[in-house]
Amino acid sequence: MSSPEVHRLLAEAAARGAAPALEAGFGAAGLLDPRALTAAGPVLLVASERAVRNIPLAADLLAAGASHYGRTHPNPTTDDVIALSALIEQFRPRTIVAIGGGSTIDLAKAARLLCPDRLSIDAGLRGDTSSMRADPPEVIAVPTLAGTGAEVTPFATLYRNRRKVSLDAPAVRPERAVLDGSLVLSAPPEHSVPALLDALCHAVEAGWSRARTPESKRAAVVAREALVAHLSAPLAVRDVHQAQELLSATTLAGTAIAVSRTTAAHAFSYHLTAEYGIPHGFACAMSMSWVEKHLADRRPGICSPKVRAAAEAIRRVLARAEVDGLVESPRLSGGRLEAYIDAGLSTQTRLSGHPVRIDRDSARRFVMWDGFLTYPRGNAVASAHLLDSYA
Template sequence: MIAPPTGVPEVAALDRLPGHPAAYFGAGAADRIADIVDGWHAQRVLLVHGRRSFQASGAERIVEPLAAHRILHHFDGVRANPTIEQVAAGVAVVARFRPDLVIGIGGGSALDTAKAMALLAAQSAEPQRCLSVPALIGAPRACGLLLVPTTAGTGSEVTRFATVYRGFDKYSIDHPGMRADVAVIDPELTASQAIPLAVAGALDAFSQAVESWWAVRANAFSRVVAADAVQVLARALGEVLRRGDFDGPDLRSRLAWGAALAGVAIDISRTTAAHALSYALTARLGIPHGVAVALHLPWLLEHNARLTSGDCAHPLGPGFVRDVVAVVDDTTQRRAGVAVGDLVGGLLALGGYPRRLGELGLAAEEWAPVIRGAVSSARAGNNPRPVRVEDVLAQLMS
């Protein structure tokens, strides 16, 4: 067992997530947050969260005891898809309040905002400059970082990167200092999610698991974790599709566990073309991130299955990638009871979203320059087979 960070106590009776030094999992795990903070001896605690989700998830009730013997400050109202302006405002709060510990509670946007605030506050350069020139991020965090997700999707609680937008442009701050000292994953905090939000999160997690499995940067450990995540999530999402809801503690637990495993996997491998192509849909059209990713996943499965020795970018060769696609297909069919495309399409319909890219009605001449930037990104370069602009345009027009 990997020892937790110095000063942070082992949390008894909770499961440990593989691949992270101190990620704790279990129903009711959030009730142990006060114990963890006590073990940290943190006197000044900054809470980073949204408004509605903070109350609806039960997180507000859980952190109330923290105020008894320490100074708490709230940076609330975190918006979806955090902008550099929001992060800069948060960095200013960190500089003024000087917390011993930052706690991010919420969905991926709240967690990414907390991560960026905690790390960028320690830098001498302004947040906007750090975004443009990542090499300026050199100083370690000056405070602890505890992350508590209230959605099952992004896996941000266990990754070392955060997504921040500047206008329509997406940036990924990728730095070891982004990794939380402790993550607490309590599936019951996801119980209040509306179906559209739950669908978007679950599809993000499933896509991350698949992408990590075939990623060029994956290693043996991340591939094993990604494969486990695909199995867990395929079964759980098949159940969601049959029932039409996300109700029940067992189902919530499996979804949260699968999402966290997918997060561990992409922390090593990073994501690939489905994510690279999703960001413009989110930034320009407001399509939820997990939905934007899922709209690209089914056709990319077919695209990657057709790779050859002439266009394979994966170090293990085309046969390996084709085998991964075949196992993903077979696993989904066996555990979810439907093919990948039908699973993704059915869940999108359940959430009230378009089932295909072609339903968005996007104009090729307008989107071609945007796609050109996406397919030349590092995330797209992590795909086992190159993606061309014309490949994507064919899907937009279908």
């Protein structure tokens, strides 16, 4: 899946300020100098205990005198932001190094801007930048998963009272990002597969979003084709070169979605994560499966053969993941199905960029026709041909 175009577009995005300063390459994390960082001012490491044990950069930062916040977990809440923000208030770091998946990076991005009280959190989530820190620490994002794009996006996904909320402002974007393929090689499939699905959904949605620009559309198309090419081979087969290329492609998808923002597949996904604990990337894939079919029915010109191929790749990986026990369909029906549809339709900030209007009746019809959200084990049995083509 090698694509010089991926790297060229990433460099162009960084040059025009649409992405952080990027350091990319296998082993790039080793180029960061922990002693130089700590000599320039206090450093706070935001990373799980597992990351500290397994990633030399994390251990080296602590050895150089960095402070550590390790209470990270998927789908951070506004209470998590308050806890980390209070530590930032106490230590006043000059730099935050966030090492982990999208949740860890989003937590660091939000906490460095928002003050540790609910009024500041609420104001920030409403877009009131006056409530944010006037001189926040810089963030260096070091992703350990290929997929979320959090290392380049100007927004952070959080949860409050089991509902998704978003901090969205230019200052949310990290100042630097380190794309080191060696850090994604050891990610377990229960983390790496949904992250990859999230990235491919980003690429597809950014390509059809009404808010796309020529630059974001090009980035979305190139990222989409690179990711689909990667999915043409079994996911477990990944060498050093493939890992770096995959991370770069998913980051490029992040630069596209940072401009166009997500659309209906993401709008409908958040309820699945908040209500049933389905990992975000799997939730996006389950929603994308029927959303793409709905769009193809309403506006077939938008769903080109390559877009359809990307959607089929998403369904194939999702079906494989369900058979492998990585995720299970929520089996929506009755009131549970209606709650899912209502929650998605209420996310107007995301639906506003979708190319067609989705109403309650058509959503219900396409969800049930598609099957991934309603059948036991999703649509894996009904889609056995997808698994055969994947093997």
